[in-house]
Amino acid sequence: MNSVITWRVIHSGHCDAYRNMAVDEAIMESVGRGEAPPTLRIYGWRPPGVSLGRFQGVDQQVDIAAVHQRGWGLVRRPTGGRAILHDDEVTYSVCVSQDQIEDGHSVLRSYRYLAQGIQQGLQLLGVEAQLGRKPHSGRNKSHRGQQPAICFTQSTRADMVVAGRKIVGSAQVRRHRTILQHGSVPITLNIADHLAVMPDNDTVGEGEALSRAAVGVSDLLGRNVSYDELAEALVAGFGEALGLELQAGQLTDAEEDRAGQLRAEKYTTDEWNLVRPPRT
Amino acid sequence: MSERFYHEEHVWVREDGDELIMGISDYAQNEMGDIIYVELPEQGSSITAGEPFATLESAKAVQDLIAPLSGKVVRHNDELLDFPEVINEKPYGGGWLIAVAPDEEFDAEQLMSQAEYDEFLSGK
Numbered sequence: 088m089n090s091v092i093t094w095r096v097i098h099s100g101h102c103d104a105y106r107n108m109a110v111d112e113a114i115m116e117s118v119g120r121g122e123a124p125p126t127l128r129i130y131g132w133r134p135p136g137v138s139l140g141r142f143q144g145v146d147q148q149v150d151i152a153a154v155h156q157r158g159w160g161l162v163r164r165p166t167g168g169r170a171i172l173h174d175d176e177v178t179y180s181v182c183v184s185q186d187q188i189e190d191g192h193s194v195l196r197s198y199r200y201l202a203q204g205i206q207q208g209l210q211l212l213g214v215e216a217q218l219g220r221k222p223h224s225g226r227n228k229s230h231r232g233q234q235p236a237i238c239f240t241q242s243t244r245a246d247m248v249v250a251g252r253k254i255v256g257s258a259q260v261r262r263h264r265t266i267l268q269h270g271s272v273p274i275t276l277n278i279a280d281h282l283a284v285m286p287d288n289d290t291v292g293e294g295e296a297l298s299r300a301a302v303g304v305s306d307l308l309g310r311n312v313s314y315d316e317l318a319e320a321l322v323a324g325f326g327e328a329l330g331l332e333l334q335a336g337q338l339t340d341a342e343e344d345r346a347g348q349l350r351a352e353k354y355t356t357d358e359w360n361l362v363r364p365p366r367t
Numbered sequence: 368m369s370e371r372f373y374h375e376e377h378v379w380v381r382e383d384g385d386e387l388i389m390g391i392s393d394y395a396q397n398e399m400g401d402i403i404y405v406e407l408p409e410q411g412s413s414i415t416a417g418e419p420f421a422t423l424e425s426a427k428a429v430q431d432l433i434a435p436l437s438g439k440v441v442r443h444n445d446e447l448l449d450f451p452e453v454i455n456e457k458p459y460g461g462g463w464l465i466a467v468a469p470d471e472e473f474d475a476e477q478l479m480s481q482a483e484y485d486e487f488l489s490g491k
Contacts, residue, residue, distance in 0.1 A: 140424075141422075141424060141429045142404045142406070142424050142429075165429065166428070166429055167424045167425070167426075167427055167428055167429040168427060192398050192491055193398045194398060194399055194400050194425060194427065194428040194430075195400055195427075198427065245426070245427040257427070258427055258428070258429075259427060259428035259429065260428065260429040260430075260431070261428060261429070261430045261431065262419060262430075262431040263431075263433065264376075
C-alpha cells in the first residue's frame with residue numbers, strides 16, 4: 088500500500104439504532120461493488136440503543152422490556168461480538184476492500200492495522216491506548232452461554248485498552264472480500280444503565296466488574312470531551328496513522344435508498360433482531 | 368480421497384461419489400482465528416455460485432462464505448454446531464461444512480488445483 092488512497096469521510100451525526108446499522112451495511116455493499124471509495128463513517132446514537140452481536144442470543148442477555156421502556160433501540164449488528172449499550176459515545180465504521188489495506192486478509196492483522204488510526208486519534212486527546220492482550224476465546228472452551236453478555240466487560244486482542252480497561256470495542260464482518268469494521272468509543276459509561284438493560288444473572292457484582300473493565304474517554308481524562316472533539320480526533324487519527332487522504336463526503340443516492348430499504352426490511356424487523364440465529 | 372480444488376474465496380471442493388464436499392482452506396481458518404459459531408444451510412436448500420452460503424463467526428469477526436458453485440445441500444456437518452473449533456483443527460477432514468449435489472456436472476477447471484492455490488496464496 089505505497090500509494091496514498093483517498094478515503095471518503097461521512098459524518099452522519101446522531102441516528103437511531105436501525106438506521107445506523109442499515110447505513111453501515113449499505114456502504115459496505117457499495118464499497119464491495121467498487122461503487123464507493125473506502126469509507127470512514129462517524130456517528131452517534133439517538134435515542135440510545137443496544138446492539139447485539141450477529142449470533143448472540145437475546146432473551147437471557149438483554150432485558151428487552153427495559154430497553155423498550157426507555158424508548159431505546161434494540162438492533163442486531165451484522166458483525167460479531169457481544170452486546171453494547173450505545174449512548175454517550177462516538178462510533179466509527181470503516182468499509183474497505185480487504186485488498187485495499189495492509190494485511191486485509193487476516194482478521195487480527197487488519198484489526199491491528201485499523202487500530203493504529205484509533206490509537207492515534209485517542210493520542211491526540213491525550214489517551215495512550217494499546218491493543219488488548221487477552222487472547223481470543225480458547226478453542227474447546229468457548230461456550231457461548233458462559234461468555235459475559237456485555238461486550239465491555241471483556242477485551243480481546245482486537246480491542247483497545249488503557250491500563251487494562253477497555254476503551255474501544257470493535258467488531259468485523261467480511262463479505263465478498265469487503266470488510267466492515269465498526270466500534271464504539273464511549274465518552275462516558277453509565278454503569279447503572281448498562282446493568283438495567285443487560286443484567287448478567289450469573290455474575291454478582293457485575294457493576295463493579297464493568298467499571299473495572301471499561302472506561303470512557305471523559306472519565307479517563309477527568310474532563311468533559313464533546314462528541315465533536317472525539318469525532319474530529321478519530322478522523323484525524325485515521326488520516327495521520329494510516330497515511331490516508333481524507334475527503335469529506337456523504338451517502339450517494341443509491342446508498343441512501345439502500346439504507347432505507349435495509350432499515351425497513353431488515354434492521355427494524357423482529358426476525359432479524361430477535362430470532363436466533365437470524366437468517367441472512 | 369479425491370483431490371481438493373479451491374475457489375478464490377478460499378472454499379475447497381472435493382468429489383465424493385455424486386456429491387461434492389466443501390470446506391474452508393487451512394489458510395482461511397488461520398486468517399479468521401478461532402471459530403466460535405457456524406451457521407450452515409439446511410439440508411435440501413440451494414446454494415448459488417458467487418453468493419453467501421454459510422457464515423462463520425470467530426472471536427471478533429463474522430465471515431460470509433461464498434459458494435464456488437450452485438447446487439442443492441445434501442447434508443451439513445452437524446458436529447460443527449457444537450464443536451466449531453474442528454474447522455480450525457481439521458479444515459480438510461472433520462471440519463468439512465456441507466455436501467452438495469451440484470446443479471451442473473462438476474468442472475474442476477473452474478477452480479484451482481492445490482499447486483495453483485498455493486501460487487495464488489503466495490501473491491498475498
